[in-house]
Amino acid sequence: MKENGTENDVLIRCKGLTLGYETGVVLTDVNFDVHAGDYVCIVGENGSGKSTLIKALLGLLPPRSGEIAFSGVSAREIGYLPQQTALQKDFPASVYEVVLSGCANSLGRTPFYGKAQHARAAENLARLGIADLAKTSYRTLSGGQQQRVLLARALCATTKLLLLDEPVAALDPIATNDLYALIRRLNREEGITILMVSHDISCALHDATHVLQLSDRGVVFFGTAAAYRKSPIGARFLRCACAADYPRIQFGVWEEE
Amino acid sequence: MLSLLREIFSYSFLVRALIVGSLVALCAALLGVSLVLKRYSMIGDGLSHVGFGALSIAMAMNAAPLAVAIPVVILAAFLLLRISQNSRLGGDSAIALIASASLAAGVLVTSLTSGLNADVYSYMFGSILAMSAEDVYLSLALAAVVLLLFVVFYNRIFAITFDESFARATGTRVSRYNLLIALLTALTIVIGMRIMGTMLISGLIIFPALTAMRVCRSFRGVVLTSAIISVFSFLAGMVLSYVMRTPAGASIVVVNALLFCLFALIGKLAKR
Structure with missing residues (x-):
């Protein structure tokens, strides 16, 4: 699934991961690798298991089966930005x-x-x-x-690694762009790996190198942002999201830098 | 003024009450900052009612009041913390339930045995006569433990008070520290409620923190200021109660309330 990068620089590897609570299974058979320097955008509708995945990555929810392997970084050394x-x-x-x-x-x-x-x-x-x-x-x-x-x-x-949970949820458009620019700088200039959960698909289009889409209790897409744009799932998701984002495209908010 | 203070210090029961009370006020203020900021203010109120129930039952059974009340209130503290963290009942209503149920149990047991006498009245509204030499040692030990733990764990207490999810994610054992805070709060309440009274002890926990928050900008500032405010209000309230012959608990809470208004005003003016 991974186009660039080698085996050596895998930071996080999720293999056959099943996650859930006492009330039931939330995610099954989750597989993906995060390499050093990646900018992964995790998207999906409400209730698709994004927060559950975050908890598991932070080591707060033990997997029911499968494993999350860290190399060169531990669950404690994740720079976490929770929702306010x-x-x-x-x-x-x-x-x-x-x-x-x-x-x-x-x-x-x-x-x-x-x-x-x-x-x-x-x-x-x-x-x-x-x-x-x-x-x-x-x-x-x-x-x-x-x-x-x-x-x-x-x-x-x-x-090494930042995990951001809906970082722009409560921000106005200008502050949103400032924050995205900042995260982009940390990723591109300082080589910090970014995992970002977002409702706002524009980040996936603009800055992310990879997209992980969750839906129906599992991963429906994982790959590069370019491949995501071409895939039918991505195209459909983007169409909905872009309709909502239309005014911002219109006024050139995306054209910063 | 000086002769008044000399007069107060000539009564050994007053000196005992002053020592125990200022130490309890100090502990209550430190714990209160965290409780208020985590929106757990009502836990103090709930625990004091449980304490009342436990003390009344101990009295009815002719048992040593603290030996019964301390374990019961500690148990209740753990329970209340649990409930307010993850309950479908909703934290505030669960606390109200437990509080009124234990108050009712206490009143029932007392009226069936000794009747509602002066002792019960003093549990409700506090009495400075209640402090024995044993209480002085106990409160000294409590204050030492609370101060030591608070200083040693200050940075972690800040981390979990400000952001539990971040603290948990970076490996702080959040529930352990929450239990510690609940335990210390329970001890502070049991020791303090006999001076302050069941109905008023929670004021000692809530007021200083809220007052300090009106003007202070940093966490450290809030902690230090609330400690000073709390001890000052206690001492001023005691003097007031001696001069006016009013109950100590109520006088102390009134001083706290006045200080709160003053600080709120200063905060408002400073913002302009």
Whole structure:
């Protein structure tokens, strides 16, 4: 299924994966490889098992059968960007505190953050262009800025792999484009592997190298973005999605950079 | 003022109440920040009602009140946490159910045995006479444990309070820390409720955190400010209660409420 890349740079390999809860099976026979440097867009309707797959990738839901093999990265070292909760929106915390909390997975048995972790937080603040916000309160930021902060936190937890769950769900078009541009830069210039769950198919068209489509309890498509565009499944899904996105194409929002 | 303080310190039962109370206020404030931010404020209220039920039953059976109340309330804390995390009943209504049921059980048992006497009244609204030397040691130990754990796990507590799913994903054992917070909250409530009263102890947990959140921008700021506010309100409330001859619990909560209004006003003005 995989066109480019070699066996050596496989980061995640899902083989014969079946996932489910006590109430029943959600996904069966999921097979795909993620290579270093890929930008994988996971799409599918509501209830198609996207969140279940995320839980399994994060190691929070043990597979019923099959396996998820990581090489060069562990489930703990995934930079995860969860969907924002209502509770967070007015949380009294400084931007720096939030970003630093991304280093929690490297704390081990020590209770406090050391110099290396503080340096890392500062570096990631600068990397995402929010160093000047470090002392600002998280709750006073705009939605786009909040996502940047959470992305900086995710980068503190990882050096290789970001897992983004609907990162643009609550953003306006301009902030959406900013965030996509940022993710693209992290992927192309810094070689960070991206796994992104999205309702917004435009990312699949524009930035992704690969598309994973879930439906009816399984994977209905996995392959390169180019192949996806040509496939009947992709063409049908894109047609619906593009109808919804029409105004944005119209006004050239996609033509940035 | 000085002579007033000297007068207060000349009563050994008042000194005991001051020591126990300020330590409990400190613990309640620290735990309260996390509870309030995680939307678990009602757990404090629920636990105090369970505590009332347990204390009344212990009294009816002539058992040592704390020996009965502490395990029962800890058990209830674990149960309430479970319920509010994953229940079809809905966390808030489940807590209300358990709270009123244990309150009712306590009242029934007491009225069937000794009758609703002064002891029950003091459990409801608190009494500074209730503190023994044993309570002083217990609260010292509790405060030491809460402070130590809070400092040691501060960064993890922040992580799970701010974002459970991220913390879980990066390998923090979230449910373990939630249990720890519930356990410490249960202990704080059992020890504190005899000064503050069943009806008012939850104010000690909720008010300082909410007051601090009006003006503070960082988590650390909220934690430190709420600790200071809580101890200050307790001491000011005690002085007020001594001078005005009012019940301690109510006086302390009134000071807390006034401070909340003041901080809310400052917060509003600072935003402009």
